[in-house]
Amino acid sequence: MTSSPAPLKLALSPSRAGDYKQCPLLYRFRAIDKLPEPKTIAQVKGTLVHAVLENLHKLERTERTYPRAVKMLKPEWEKMVAEDAELGELVPEESTMDFLVESRELVKGYFTMENPEGFDAHKCEMYVDTVLPNGVPVRGFIDRVDVAPTGEVRVVDYKTGKKPIPRFSEQARFQMLFYALVWWRMFDHIPAQLRLMYLKVADDMVLAPGPSELNYFERDLGELWSKILRDVRSGDFQPRTSKLCDWCQHQSICPAFGGTPPEYPRERVAGI
Numbered sequence: 001m002t003s004s005p006a007p008l009k010l011a012l013s014p015s016r017a018g019d020y021k022q023c024p025l026l027y028r029f030r031a032i033d034k035l036p037e038p039k040t041i042a043q044v045k046g047t048l049v050h051a052v053l054e055n056l057h058k059l060e061r062t063e064r065t066y067p068r069a070v071k072m073l074k075p076e077w078e079k080m081v082a083e084d085a086e087l088g089e090l091v092p093e094e095s096t097m098d099f100l101v102e103s104r105e106l107v108k109g110y111f112t113m114e115n116p117e118g119f120d121a122h123k124c125e126m127y128v129d130t131v132l133p134n135g136v137p138v139r140g141f142i143d144r145v146d147v148a149p150t151g152e153v154r155v156v157d158y159k160t161g162k163k164p165i166p167r168f169s170e171q172a173r174f175q176m177l178f179y180a181l182v183w184w185r186m187f188d189h190i191p192a193q194l195r196l197m198y199l200k201v202a203d204d205m206v207l208a209p210g211p212s213e214l215n216y217f218e219r220d221l222g223e224l225w226s227k228i229l230r231d232v233r234s235g236d237f238q239p240r241t242s243k244l245c246d247w248c249q250h251q252s253i254c255p256a257f258g259g260t261p262p263e264y265p266r267e268r269v270a271g272i
Contacts, residue, residue: 011137014175028237109199152192163198
C-alpha cells in the first residue's frame, strides 16, 4: 500500500512571488509540482559566495580579512561537491580553478563595499516564517541582519549577478520590501535601512521604507496571494509568455509551446 504524498504548506516568498508574477504556470511547476531543475553555474557560484560570507562573519573581527575569505573558497567548494556530486559534473575538475577565480572576484567586490572588521552581524542566513495580519503566510531567508548600538536595524542581501538597470529592478525592490514588511510584523519595528549589495559590480541599492509604503505593499501581497489561492483551488495556472521563456526549463511541458503539463496533484493541495 502506497502512502499519499504529504499535503503542501504553501507560503509566499520573494522567489515564488516572482515566479507567479512572471508566469502562473511556472509557479505551479516550482511550488506545487516541485519539478526538478538543473542547477546553473551562476546559481552555484552564488551559493558558494553566500556560504563564505556567512562563515566570514562568524570569525573574530580581526580575522575577517580578504585573504582569509579567499582561503575559505576552496574548502567550502569541496564540501559542497562532497554533499552533491552533481556539482562536480557542473563544474568539472579542469574548470574548477576558473570557477574559484570568478568566485574570488565576487568576494573582492564585497570587501570593496564594506569592512567586516568594523561591525558584528546580528544574524546571518536568518530564516523567517510567519503569517501577516492579512492572512498571507510568508517565509524566506535574510542574508544578514545588522543591529546598530543605538538599535537601528539594517537588512542586507547579497547579489552575485549583474545589477539591473532601474526599469528592471522591480524584483530586487520587491524582495527588500518583502523582508522589511516581514521584519516589521515579526518584531514591531521597521528596519532603518535595506541594502542590496551587488558584489559583481561593487554597487548597491539602498531603501528606507516607511509605514505607508509597507502598508501598501502588504495590501499588494494580499491581492497576489488571493490570486494564487484561486489558481491553487481551481488548478488553472495559465502560462504567460515573455522573453524569459527562452530560459525556462519547462518549455517541453508548457501548453504555450505545444506541451502537456503533468496531472495536477489535487490531493496535495486539498484543504488549501
